[in-house]
Amino acid sequence: MMKQTIQIFARVKPPERKQQQGIYSIDEDEKAAPSLEILLPRDLADGFVNNKRESYKFKFQRIFDQDAKQDIIFEIIAKPVAQSVLAGYNGTIFAYGQTGSGKTFTITGGAERYSDRGIIPRTLSYIFEQLQKDSSKIYTTHISYLEIYNECGYDLLDPRHEASKLEDLPKVTILEDPDQHIHLKNLSLHQATTEEEALNLLFLGDTNRMIAETPMNQASTRSHCIFTVHLTSKEPGSATLRRAKLHLVDLAGSERVAKTGVGGLLLTEAKYINLSLHYLEQVIIALSEKRRTHIPYRNSLMTSVLRDSLGGNCVTTMIATLSLEKRNIDESISTCRFAQRVALIKNEAVLNEEIDPKLMITRLQKEIADLKAELAMATGEWRTEALTEEELHQLEKLIASFLEDQDPESRLEVGADMRKIHHCFHHFKKLLNDKDSMKNTVSSTTTHQACQEPLKDEEHTKLRDLLKQRDNEINILVNMLKKEKKKTQDALLLSYMEKSDARLPRNSPFIPGSPAAQSTSVPSAPSQAQDLSICRHRSSLLHRKTGMREEMSLGRQEAFEIFKRDHADSVTIDDNRQILKQRFSEAKALGESINQTRSKIGQLKDAITQRHLQQVALGISENMAPPSIPDLQEEKLRSQLEEEKTRYKTTFMRLKALKVEIEHLQLLMDKAKVKLQKEFEVWWAEEATNLQVNSPATNPQEHLKPVPQQDQPQILLRKSSQGREAKDGVSSLDICYDRDARRILPSPCPSQHSQEPSSSRTQLQDSISERPMSSIPLTGDSQTDSDILAFIKARQNVLQKKCLGSN
Numbered sequence: 001m002m003k004q005t006i007q008i009f010a011r012v013k014p015p016e017r018k019q020q021q022g023i024y025s026i027d028e029d030e031k032a033a034p035s036l037e038i039l040l041p042r043d044l045a046d047g048f049v050n051n052k053r054e055s056y057k058f059k060f061q062r063i064f065d066q067d068a069k070q071d072i073i074f075e076i077i078a079k080p081v082a083q084s085v086l087a088g089y090n091g092t093i094f095a096y097g098q099t100g101s102g103k104t105f106t107i108t109g110g111a112e113r114y115s116d117r118g119i120i121p122r123t124l125s126y127i128f129e130q131l132q133k134d135s136s137k138i139y140t141t142h143i144s145y146l147e148i149y150n151e152c153g154y155d156l157l158d159p160r161h162e163a164s165k166l167e168d169l170p171k172v173t174i175l176e177d178p179d180q181h182i183h184l185k186n187l188s189l190h191q192a193t194t195e196e197e198a199l200n201l202l203f204l205g206d207t208n209r210m211i212a213e214t215p216m217n218q219a220s221t222r223s224h225c226i227f228t229v230h231l232t233s234k235e236p237g238s239a240t241l242r243r244a245k246l247h248l249v250d251l252a253g254s255e256r257v258a259k260t261g262v263g264g265l266l267l268t269e270a271k272y273i274n275l276s277l278h279y280l281e282q283v284i285i286a287l288s289e290k291r292r293t294h295i296p297y298r299n300s301l302m303t304s305v306l307r308d309s310l311g312g313n314c315v316t317t318m319i320a321t322l323s324l325e326k327r328n329i330d331e332s333i334s335t336c337r338f339a340q341r342v343a344l345i346k347n348e349a350v351l352n353e354e355i356d357p358k359l360m361i362t363r364l365q366k367e368i369a370d371l372k373a374e375l376a377m378a379t380g381e382w383r384t385e386a387l388t389e390e391e392l393h394q395l396e397k398l399i400a401s402f403l404e405d406q407d408p409e410s411r412l413e414v415g416a417d418m419r420k421i422h423h424c425f426h427h428f429k430k431l432l433n434d435k436d437s438m439k440n441t442v443s444s445t446t447t448h449q450a451c452q453e454p455l456k457d458e459e460h461t462k463l464r465d466l467l468k469q470r471d472n473e474i475n476i477l478v479n480m481l482k483k484e485k486k487k488t489q490d491a492l493l494l495s496y497m498e499k500s501d502a503r504l505p506r507n508s509p510f511i512p513g514s515p516a517a518q519s520t521s522v523p524s525a526p527s528q529a530q531d532l533s534i535c536r537h538r539s540s541l542l543h544r545k546t547g548m549r550e551e552m553s554l555g556r557q558e559a560f561e562i563f564k565r566d567h568a569d570s571v572t573i574d575d576n577r578q579i580l581k582q583r584f585s586e587a588k589a590l591g592e593s594i595n596q597t598r599s600k601i602g603q604l605k606d607a608i609t610q611r612h613l614q615q616v617a618l619g620i621s622e623n624m625a626p627p628s629i630p631d632l633q634e635e636k637l638r639s640q641l642e643e644e645k646t647r648y649k650t651t652f653m654r655l656k657a658l659k660v661e662i663e664h665l666q667l668l669m670d671k672a673k674v675k676l677q678k679e680f681e682v683w684w685a686e687e688a689t690n691l692q693v694n695s696p697a698t699n700p701q702e703h704l705k706p707v708p709q710q711d712q713p714q715i716l717l718r719k720s721s722q723g724r725e726a727k728d729g730v731s732s733l734d735i736c737y738d739r740d741a742r743r744i745l746p747s748p749c750p751s752q753h754s755q756e757p758s759s760s761r762t763q764l765q766d767s768i769s770e771r772p773m774s775s776i777p778l779t780g781d782s783q784t785d786s787d788i789l790a791f792i793k794a795r796q797n798v799l800q801k802k803c804l805g806s807n
């Protein structure tokens with residue numbers, strides 16, 4: 001049992017603006033625990049009713065200042081909890097703090113850089129690495145991802161997320177068994193056999209969360225997310241199962257309704273925006289007060305789910321995230337106060353062991369059968385019916401293994417069944433008789449041989465050499481067999497890589513035929529299948545949920561391209577694309593180096609075998625026994641072989657790590673793309689509605705009105721995919737909503753995108769950019785019209801920005 005209070009850590013986020021001096025200080029010198037002192041600026045301190053304090057001091061297990069990197073956070077905070085979980089204890093890490101203080105950054109990680117990955121991906125990586133190392137147990141890992149929004153639970157990994165709105169999905173509800181254990185109905189568990197599979201599940205959940213969010217409902221700041229790793233372990237042959245859960249929790253923003261600031265009531269009476277957090281606070285208060293017996297866990301879904309983590313069977317850690325700027329001082333003090341209360345809560349973590357019911361039943365059945373037989377013997381009621389075929393077969397097997405067993409202490413256990421005991425005696429009698437008759441035959445043969453001439457010494461040596469030669473041949477054959485086996489494994493791996501990495505760029509080091517593909521270990525068949533299905537699921541999700549670019553009309557695609565180019569995230573996507581390219585070429589180089597090392601190893605092995613054969617052959621031809629000291633040249637070859645093997649191992653590990661990084665970067669890029677496309681869809685819908693409402697041309701009659709030639713930018717709608725012809729009155733080709741649009745539409749100011757100056761084009765562009773939207777003739781087809789308007793708007797926005805930028 002591990003008795004421990006909840007560990008509390010603080011992490012200060014780097015400021016968005018220039019650092020304000022003197023708002024806080026960290027005292028690391030204090031021996032027991034470092035302390036964080038928050039200093040109230042004079043103007044704020046005066047505002048606190050009945051409170052002239054100018055500073056507040058809080059103790060934490062450890063305080064991480066602004067420059068603390070994600071790897072340190074993992075090492076100090078998450079790794080010990082992960083280690084407890086691997087040992088069979090439950091673990092929880094939760095981040096608590098106001099909106100924007102860095103909870104998601106700490107728990108999941110930043111969306112930009114690989115080095116920014118947070119506690120979840122790093123913990124997954126660590127856990128799978130440890131599982132791989134430990135062959136003494138059989139482990140099974142499952143993942144679940146729960147979101148609690150407005151006191152309702154949603155399964156972020158529910159495949160129906162694709163097709164349904166959040167509200168339409170079945171809610172996750174609590175079931176409590178008679179032992180007061182909590183079970184969650186409608187929360188799916190997904191097996192993950194590798195780190196990559198687990199990361200894909202994390203990505204799926206995050207994407208589902210992002211997609212369900214609307215501008216009206218910024219769920220990410222108001223919802224709680226609980227990513228859980230369920231780990232089961234068992235020693236081979238044992239009936240005892242160990243189950244442990246690791247909850248990684250990103251809570252909603254902890255800000256309060258009454259952000260009174262100077263006004264006063266703050267810190268004591270202010271109410272949480274979030275009901276679940278309010279109930280969480282009540283549970284924490286109840287737990288931290290010694291005399292309280294009733295803890296109101298049942299009040300909310302979140303406190304019910306986290307029941308074990310708070311005052312129960314769990315190793316729990318809290319990270320207080322702080323955005324220590326002047327405007328956030330009140331919230332920061334609240335967060336620290338909350339943490340101090342949490343630190344008083346004692347948990348008792350126990351190993352969660354249970355007996356595998358199937359194995360237990362078999363064991364008990366056997367025990368019952370044995371006891372029945374013993375009873376029958378004791379009461380003299382022997383069973384008289386003949387042993388069945390199956391029973392006889394089992395008995396023969398038992399006898400055979402008993403006879404084969406070299407251990408003199410071994411026993412033949414047949415239970416208290418006289419029929420079986422009799423059968424054993426019969427068997428042994430028969431064996432004894434057979435042995436006697438064999439002895440007679442053998443002794444007559446040996447007498448006959450003894451009469452023959454004794455074998456000559458020379459013949460002995462020859463036979464011995466022949467034996468050695470055969471040994472060598474066998475060795476060579478075994479090596480050949482090993483090589484063939486390796487080739488088959490490589491072929492399997494290639495086909496796996498071919499499927500799973502079909503989305504990697506052409507120069508991917510993991511594509512079939514590339515060196516790296518031949519050197520990675522072969523994943524198990526079920527894992528491949530699941531992996532592939534997750535990848536497919538991920539990309540289909542990307543397309544379906546975000547309006548699918550291939551389904552966009554051409555105008556909309558064009559507008560999307562402009563929107564994308566102008567979006568702040570496009571820089572991140574481009575940066576990551578560059579890094580990804582670099583990583584690919586690094587991986588390619590590593591793959592090539594691995595391939596070279598592999599062939600070198602093969603050559604060295606061949607050379608060693610040859611050298612060995614030569615030595616043996618020499619011995620045979622010169623009729624000499626092989627030398628007892630090792631051959632020097634062979635020794636040299638062997639040490640070279642060892643060096644190459646070490647090089648192979650190191651390069652292979654580097655390639656493996658690089659592959660994880662590449663996968664992660666791809667996930668980040670996918671995520672950024674989903675976000676971008678989602679934002680575009682929102683913008684598009686808004687713009688189309690606004691423009692259609694404002695534009696007189698939305699009147700179906702309006703577009704038929706003749707427009708004076710000189711006033712009118714003439715528009716040709718060439719929807720090539722539909723083969724639709726240009727409409728009357730809008731027939732000359734000035735603006736074209738196809739792939740050539742950017743070539744035909746010039747910018748009003750010189751830009752990188754339009755390098756061909758043309759006076760007529762400039763005129764045209766001027767007329768478009770200056771013209772109110774309402775004067776642009778439309779087609780009457782609402783879909784097409786919204787394409788036109790949104791496109792022109794997007795284009796104008798970009799052009800205006802560019803002009804501003806260049807002026």
Ligand SMILES: Nc1ncnc2c1ncn2[C@@H]1O[C@H](COP(=O)(O)OP(=O)(O)OP(=O)(O)O)[C@@H](O)[C@H]1O
Nearest residue numbers: 013098099100101102103104105110220221252253
């Ligand atoms: N330690 C840090 N280093 C660098 N950037 C950080 C750090 N912490 C947070 N950020 C950045 O600050 C912004 C807000 O952080 P984050 O989204 O993690 O806050 P949050 O507390 O989860 O907010 P919410 O309650 O809205 O979910 C993000 O852009 C994030 O990348």
